[in-house]
Each structure stands twice: as structure tokens, then as C-alpha cells.
Amino acid sequence: MAALLTLDEVSRSYGDRVVLHPVSLEVAPGEVVALLGPNGSGKSTLLRIAAGRDLPTSGTVTFDGRRLDEEDLHARARIAVVGDVSATYPDLTVREHLLLVAVSHGVGDEAGAWVDWALADRHLTEKADALPSSLSSGQHQALLLASALVRPRDLLVLDEPEQRLDPDARGRLAERLSAERSDGVSVLLATHHRDLALAVADRAVLLIDGTVVAEGPPAAVLPDVP
Amino acid sequence: MTDQERPDDVDAGGAGPDDEQLPARDDPYWAGLTTDALAYVRRLRAAERRRRLGGAAYTAYVILVVALVYVVPYVWYALVQPDEAGPARTPDGAALAVVGVVGVVLVGFVRDGAWRGPAVLDRPTAAWLLPSPILRRALLVPRWRTALAVSAGAGTVGGLVAAVVLRVAAGGPAGPVATAGALAGLVVAVLGTSAGLLVEAVGEGRPGRRGGGQTLWLAPVVVLAAATLAAVAPQATSGAASWLTTVVLWSGPWGWAVQPLVAALPGSAPAGVESLWPIGLLLAVALASSAVVRADRAVDRIGARTLRTRADSVAVVGASITMLQPRRARLTVLAAQGHAPSTRLRLRPPRQRLLLGPWRDVTALLRAPSRVLWAVVWLGVAVALLVAALGPVAASASAPGDVAQQAGATAQRVAVGERLLVGVPGLVALYLAVAQLVEAARLDADDPRRLRIRPIAATRQALGHAVVPIVALGVPLVLAVLVGVPGSACVMALVALPALVGAALVSAYRGDAPLALVAGGGSSPMGDVGPGALVAWYVRAPLVAVILLLPLLLGWSVAGTLTPVAALVTLVWAGTRAEAVLRS
Numbered sequence: 001m002a003a004l005l006t007l008d009e010v011s012r013s014y015g016d017r018v019v020l021h022p023v024s025l026e027v028a029p030g031e032v033v034a035l036l037g038p039n040g041s042g043k044s045t046l047l048r049i050a051a052g053r054d055l056p057t058s059g060t061v062t063f064d065g066r067r068l069d070e071e072d073l074h075a076r077a078r079i080a081v082v083g084d085v086s087a088t089y090p091d092l093t094v095r096e097h098l099l100l101v102a103v104s105h106g107v108g109d110e111a112g113a114w115v116d117w118a119l120a121d122r123h124l125t126e127k128a129d130a131l132p133s134s135l136s137s138g139q140h141q142a143l144l145l146a147s148a149l150v151r152p153r154d155l156l157v158l159d160e161p162e163q164r165l166d167p168d169a170r171g172r173l174a175e176r177l178s179a180e181r182s183d184g185v186s187v188l189l190a191t192h193h194r195d196l197a198l199a200v201a202d203r204a205v206l207l208i209d210g211t212v213v214a215e216g217p218p219a220a221v222l223p224d225v226p
Numbered sequence: 227m228t229d230q231e232r233p234d235d236v237d238a239g240g241a242g243p244d245d246e247q248l249p250a251r252d253d254p255y256w257a258g259l260t261t262d263a264l265a266y267v268r269r270l271r272a273a274e275r276r277r278r279l280g281g282a283a284y285t286a287y288v289i290l291v292v293a294l295v296y297v298v299p300y301v302w303y304a305l306v307q308p309d310e311a312g313p314a315r316t317p318d319g320a321a322l323a324v325v326g327v328v329g330v331v332l333v334g335f336v337r338d339g340a341w342r343g344p345a346v347l348d349r350p351t352a353a354w355l356l357p358s359p360i361l362r363r364a365l366l367v368p369r370w371r372t373a374l375a376v377s378a379g380a381g382t383v384g385g386l387v388a389a390v391v392l393r394v395a396a397g398g399p400a401g402p403v404a405t406a407g408a409l410a411g412l413v414v415a416v417l418g419t420s421a422g423l424l425v426e427a428v429g430e431g432r433p434g435r436r437g438g439g440q441t442l443w444l445a446p447v448v449v450l451a452a453a454t455l456a457a458v459a460p461q462a463t464s465g466a467a468s469w470l471t472t473v474v475l476w477s478g479p480w481g482w483a484v485q486p487l488v489a490a491l492p493g494s495a496p497a498g499v500e501s502l503w504p505i506g507l508l509l510a511v512a513l514a515s516s517a518v519v520r521a522d523r524a525v526d527r528i529g530a531r532t533l534r535t536r537a538d539s540v541a542v543v544g545a546s547i548t549m550l551q552p553r554r555a556r557l558t559v560l561a562a563q564g565h566a567p568s569t570r571l572r573l574r575p576p577r578q579r580l581l582l583g584p585w586r587d588v589t590a591l592l593r594a595p596s597r598v599l600w601a602v603v604w605l606g607v608a609v610a611l612l613v614a615a616l617g618p619v620a621a622s623a624s625a626p627g628d629v630a631q632q633a634g635a636t637a638q639r640v641a642v643g644e645r646l647l648v649g650v651p652g653l654v655a656l657y658l659a660v661a662q663l664v665e666a667a668r669l670d671a672d673d674p675r676r677l678r679i680r681p682i683a684a685t686r687q688a689l690g691h692a693v694v695p696i697v698a699l700g701v702p703l704v705l706a707v708l709v710g711v712p713g714s715a716c717v718m719a720l721v722a723l724p725a726l727v728g729a730a731l732v733s734a735y736r737g738d739a740p741l742a743l744v745a746g747g748g749s750s751p752m753g754d755v756g757p758g759a760l761v762a763w764y765v766r767a768p769l770v771a772v773i774l775l776l777p778l779l780l781g782w783s784v785a786g787t788l789t790p791v792a793a794l795v796t797l798v799w800a801g802t803r804a805e806a807v808l809r810s
Contacts, residue, residue: 053678073681073682073683076678076681077681081678086675087673087675087676087679088676088679089669089676089679090567090669091567091589091590091593091594091669092589093569096572096575100575100586100679100680101679101680103575103579103582104579104582104679104681104682105680105681106579108577108578108579109577111575111577112577129569131566131567133566134566147679
């Protein structure tokens with residue numbers, strides 16, 4: 001099966017500092033790939049490049065057969081991103097924010113239903129009319145996840161989505177990611193949570209100091225994670 | 227540290243004496259501890275205090291020199307001029323104008339008390355001394371009293387200068403006018419500072435209540451009220467309007483404090499004030515004194531959390547102003563005031579992508595209604611100035627015949643000057659009205675990640691933000707023409723709108739000032755232009771827009787070409803800035 005996302009010899013440097021040595025990676029449709037590694041290993045940089053939020057110093061990124069450009073609206077409409085590259089409006093309620101995301105991604109008349117479903121899925125229904133500033137950090141993370149769920153998507157890029165989630169919410173996250181895979185959505189996630197990687201990932205990639213040091217089934221790679 | 231080295235009164239666990247061993251709360255031990263601790267800190271920070279005092283002394287020296295050269299001679303000259311004015315020289319409704327100004331000043335004190343207040347600690351003190359077991363009053367009272375003294379001094383001088391300005395316009399005996407002005411300034415400053423401290427203390431112990439955070443709407447409302455008073459001022463010398471002046475002057479401290487000044491200005495005091503002003507003054511002094519006493523007691527009620535938050539806010543606001551980031555300073559102040567957008571008013575989100583942008587903009591304004599109020603205020607000012615600016619040329623252009631043509635040409639030159647003098651502030655006011663309505667664009671620029679929430683190019687998003695301000699200001703301008711406001715001014719404002727909206731969007735997506743400019747000023751062939759370059763960078767968009775709109779203001783034929791060019795330039799510029807912000 002042709003890969004949905006292909007990173008070919010992608011590297012990233014900031015001045016003389018190399019944060020990502022040439023990395024090649026493919027994500028197939030409906031595949032869940034977990035990026036593992038200690039802090040500062042280059043996971044977030046790799047995710048930003050994969051989501052089109054940053055340009056590689058060298059190498060190419062291809063999404064659905066087209067070279068990924070930072071401003072490619074087609075790609076932006078099909079890649080949902082959750083992480084430190086996500087933000088909300090301080091003056092829109094949770095429901096208004098989700099409707100904004102849904103309608104702007106072409107959901108149209110169905111937007112209300114999508115939003116209600118995402119609110120229920122992330123256990124945010126009671127907070128639907130609240131402003132983001134009144135949410136706990138876990139609820140805010142759930143809102144960012146819900147923002148990714150109220151819109152059509154072929155690829156979910158998640159940077160440590162388990163952050164600030166309690167064990168129940170982490171369990172629901174794992175269920176959701178498995179459901180996404182079943183729906184044919186590809187997932188590329190960076191995580192420090194071994195159980196999450198083991199539960200949902202088809203493949204794990206271990207990054208250390210910007211270099212891929214291991215790749216394969218999560219159970220095989222996890223013992224190498226420092 | 228080993229057990230052998232540890233002092234005797236510290237137990238093995240590292241803690242101090244037990245609760246039972248601590249002196250009672252009202253024991254003089256705590257006062258002694260406080261005195262010792264503060265004396266020790268004072269010794270430690272002596273060098274820093276000297277440095278700060280040196281800085282303050284230098285600032286005071288500069289202010290004094292500037293005042294001696296540019297202010298004092300004029301004040302003195304104005305005061306020693308003989309009073310040749312009859313009662314007719316006093317501007318109608320001067321009393322109402324003075325009350326309006328005092329109202330705005332008092333609102334300023336309350337707003338200040340809602341986020342900073344007169345009793346404010348610096349960050350190190352808030353971080354280290356505040357949690358220690360020393361008496362908080364000893365930390366706060368000197369700061370509050372110093373703030374009160376400084377405010378009283380500044381108020382007295384400000385009142386004096388204002389009185390001198392009024393005397394130049396209205397005449398009156400120098401001594402009484404100056405004294406009354408200084409006294410009004412003193413009373414208002416003392417009352418305002420005390421009110422600020424009471425606001426600072428008022429929210430303590432009540433969750434969800436943070437002082438005067440709900441006072442944001444006050445400023446535009448008071449300004450609107452003052453503007454309304456100014457509008458009725460020409461009729462304020464007789465009949466119902468005179469009765470209104472009497473009511474306003476007796477309606478509260480804003481009126482009581484200025485009664486002596488109003489009474490000293492010839493012909494401006496209504497009957498009820500002319501003879502009874504000592505009672506008004508007495509009421510104002512009594513209220514200010516009572517406020518000082520209450521504030522002095524309330525100092526103890528200000529909680530540690532409030533003081534810490536405010537110390538942080540003051541530091542962040544100071545840094546933001548230094549870095550020329552007024553938006554960041556404003557957001558910090560709003561957060562410190564506990565301001566959260568109200569979601570009471572809602573507009574159902576549309577299901578059509580095309581309507582999403584306008585819905586977003588209108589929702590942003592519903593959540594920040596004070597912006598709308600300010601837009602109304604500035605639009606009113608802009609129309610008034612443009613109406614005034616367009617009058618003279620229209621009159622001179624209508625003069626017939628050759629001789630009249632020559633006279634008309636001279637009048638035209640004079641009129642052009644007058645038109646620029648009044649019209650340019652009119653365009654600036656219109657820009658300020660527009661700038662209130664691009665709040666959604668500012669929210670995008672506050673966090674560039676928000677420009678990625680919608681899968682739309684940043685340029686298109688920026689241009690989309692132009693629709694609501696143009697409609698929101700265009701509709702009232704059209705209505706104004708229909709109800710009979712001089713049409714040429716409103717049409718000019720309408721035509722100028724797109725260019726000014728573009729400029730407001732450029733400013734919204736302005737981003738941070740270049741560090742080189744902040745740190746080193748700007749170099750030019752004539753040397754370092756210093757802060758001027760920074761200010762020019764900051765106002766460049768409205769500056770360009772107003773310059774390009776000057777032909778329109780002056781009625782030159784080239785305006786037909788330049789005005790659309792101005793709109794095009796600023797709107798394209800806004801789109802470019804939005805892209806730059808996204809990539810920052």
C-alpha cells in the first residue's frame with residue numbers, strides 16, 4: 001500500500017546545532033506510528049516537519065503523493081495537529097471554538113452533530129459553554145484533541161497527547177486512537193507513555209539525539225528506550 | 227550541616243520552634259522581628275536603593291529643568307496678566323467640562339486600583355519578604371503613604387496648571403483661580419489614590435472577585451457622558467441646562483471638588499454654587515479625608531496573593547512598555563484585573579464558511595464591548611472634526627467674481643491650513659475608531675498559532691477582518707448623512723475607511739519591535755534618531771494612510787487616484803504582515 005506520509009532523509013538544524021540527523025520514515029493509511037525517545041531527542045521537531053509546520057533543512061516530505069509545503073491548504077485541511085503548535089481563542093467558548101474548526105474545514109450543516117459527538121467523546125459536554133481560561137489543564141488538552149476530531153482528517157499528528165490527562169482520560173485516548181485506525185486515519189504520535197504506545201501503535205520509532213536508533217513493533221523497541 | 231554545627235533552637239528536623247513555643251499573634255516579638263528584618267534588608271539593599279534614588283533624582287531634575295524652561299514662565303506670565311475678561315469671556319459650560327475631566331481622572335484611579343493600586347510591592351519583596359513572618363503593614367504602609375504623597379503633589383501641580391489654562395481662556399482673578407485649581411487637584415488626587423487602595427483591598431477574601439475588574443466599561447461611559455455634557459454646554463448658561471450644571475456640580479465629589487474653581491471663573495457658576503461653594507469644598511475634603519483614613523485601615527486587608535500577582539503584573543507591564551508592546555501590557559492589565567470576556571451575548575455560529583470570518587469578528591466585539599463604546603466615541607470625535615475641517619473651504623469656494631476669486635485664493639490658502647490642522651486629527655480619530663474594531667485580528671496576532679486554526683491563508687484571514695469594521699462604521703456614517711449631518715464630512719470618512727481599516731490591520735499584525743531599534747535606536751545619515759525611529763516604526767501604518775489621504779482631505783483632484791491606492795497599499799500590506807506573523 002502506498003504511504004500516506006513519506007519523510008525522505010529529512011534533517012533539521014538551527015545554525016550549527018543539528019537537532020535532527022537525516023531521518024526517513026513512512027506512515028501508511030490507517031497506520032499508527034509512535035515516536036519514542038527522551039526529551040530533546042528531536043521528536044517534536046520531526047512532528048512539526050511531518051505536519052508541515054516547519055521546513056526541513058534538507059530532505060523532502062510527501063503527503064498523499066504531493067510534496068508537503070508549509071502553506072499547502074490541501075494538506076492543512078487533511079492533517080489534524082495536536083500539541084504545542086495548537087491554540088484556542090480566549091474569547092470563544094468550547095462549543096464555539098469547535099464549531100469554528102468544524103465549519104472552517106467544510107463540515108457545514110453537520111457541524112453541530114460533529115461537535116456534540118466530540119464533546120461527549122472527550123467528556124467535555126458540561127464545559128461546552130465555558131471559556132478556555134476556565135478549563136483545567138487536562139480539559140484544555142481534551143479540547144485540543146476534540147478540535148482534531150470535529151474535522152475531516154487523513155492524518156492525526158499528536159505531540160505527547162497524554163500530557164496532563166488522568167488515567168481515565170488516557171484510557172479514552174487509547175480507545176479513540178484505535179478507533180481512528182479502524183476508520184482508516186493514520187496517526188503519528190510522540191509519546192513518553194509506554195503503555196499508550198504499546199496499546200495503540202503498529203510501529204514504534206526510537207529517536208535519540210536526532211537519530212533513529214531503533215524501529216519496529218512497539219514491544220521490540222520499548223526495551224531500548226532509555 | 228551536621229547536628230553539632232546546627233544552632234540550639236533549631237530541632238533535628240530543620241524546623242523552628244513548635245506552634246506552642248511561638249509568641250502570641252499580638253506579641254511585640256513580631257514587631258521586633260519585623261523591624262530587625264526590614265533594617266537588615268535595608269542595609270543589604272542600600273547600594274541598590276542609592277542607585278534607584280539617583281535615577282529618580284535625575285528624572286526629577288530633568289522634569290524640573292523642562293518645567294522651568296517650558297512651563298513655569300508661561301504659568302507665571304498667565305498668572306500676572308491683569309484680569310481684563312468680563313463674564314462674557316468665560317466659555318459656556320466650562321463647569322461641565324471641568325467635571326467631565328475630573329470624572330475621567332477618578333475613573334483612571336479606580337482602574338489603576340483594579341490591577342496595580344497605590345500599595346504595590348516590587349517582585350523581590352513579594353517573593354521573599356511577603357511569605358516571611360513579618361508584619362505586612364510595615365511593608366505596605368510606607369509604600370501607600372509615599373504613593374499618596376506623590377499623587378497629592380502631582381495633583382496639586384496638575385490642578386494649578388489646569389487652572390492657569392482655564393484662566394487664559396476664561397479670565398478671573400489669578401490668586402483665587404490658581405488656589406482653587408491647586409486645591410481641586412489635591413483633593414481629587416488624594417480621593418482617587420485612596421479609592422484606588424480601597425479597590426485594591428475590596429476583593430480580598432471573596433473568590434471570583436478581584437477589585438474593580440468590572441470597571442472596564444466605566445471609562446468610555448464617563449467619556450461619553452462628558453461628551454454629552456460638552457454638547458449641552460452652549461446652552462448651559464440658562465434655563466434647564468443651567469439647572470443641569472447645578473445638579474452635576476452637587477452630584478458627587480467630581481463636582482464638589484471643582485466648585486471653588488467654577489466659582490472663581492467669572493460667569494461660569496450657577497446660582498446654587500456661586501455662594502455655596504465652601505460647602506461643596508467642605509464635602510469634598512471630608513470625603514477625601516474619610517477615604518484616606520479608610521484606606522489606611524484597609525492596607526491590612528490586601529492579601530499576599532493579590533500583592534504577588536500585582537508585583538508580577540507591574541514588572542511585566544513595565545517590560546512590555548520598554549519593549550514597545552502596549553498590547554501585551556494591556557492584556558497583562560486585563561488579566562490582573564480578573565477580566566474575562568462575558569459570554570452572555572452570543573451569536574449562533576454560521577454553517578457557511580464564508581460567514582465564519584464576520585461571525586468571528588462580531589463575536590470578538592461582543593466579548594469586548596468596551597471596544598465598541600470606544601469606537602462610538604472616536605467616530606463621534608472624527609465626524610465632529612471632519613465637519614469642522616470641511617467648513618471653511620466650502621465657504622471660500624463659493625465666492626463669485628474675479629476680486630472674490632483673489633480673495634478666495636487667499637482664503638483658500640488659509641483654509642487649507644485650517645483644514646489640515648483640524649482634518650488630520652479627524653482622520654486620526656477615525657483611525658482610532660477603526661482600530662477598536664479589529665480585535666479579532668489582534669487576537670490572531672497575539673498567538674500566531676491561531677492563524678492555523680482555519681485552513682485559510684493568513685492573507686485572506688487578514689483581509690476578511692476588514693469587512694466588519696467597514697460595515698460597522700460605514701452604516702452609521704450613511705445614516706448620519708441621511709439624518710442631516712453635513713454630508714461631505716461623512717462621505718469623506720466613508721471613502722477614507724478602507725485605507726484606515728487596512729492601516730489598523732497592519733498595526734494589529736505589527737508584531738514585536740525590532741530588537742536593534744529598541745536597544746540602539748535608529749541610525750540615519752544625520753546620526754542616531756533614537757526613540758523617534760521607534761515611534762515612527764510603531765505608527766508607520768496610520769502615518770502612511772493619513773499621508774495618502776491628505777489629497778482627499780484637501781479636495782485635490784488627485785484624490786480620485788490616490789485614495790483607492792491608499793486602500794490597496796494598506797490592505798496588501800496587512801496581508802503581508804499577517805503572513806510574516808504566521809511565520810514568526
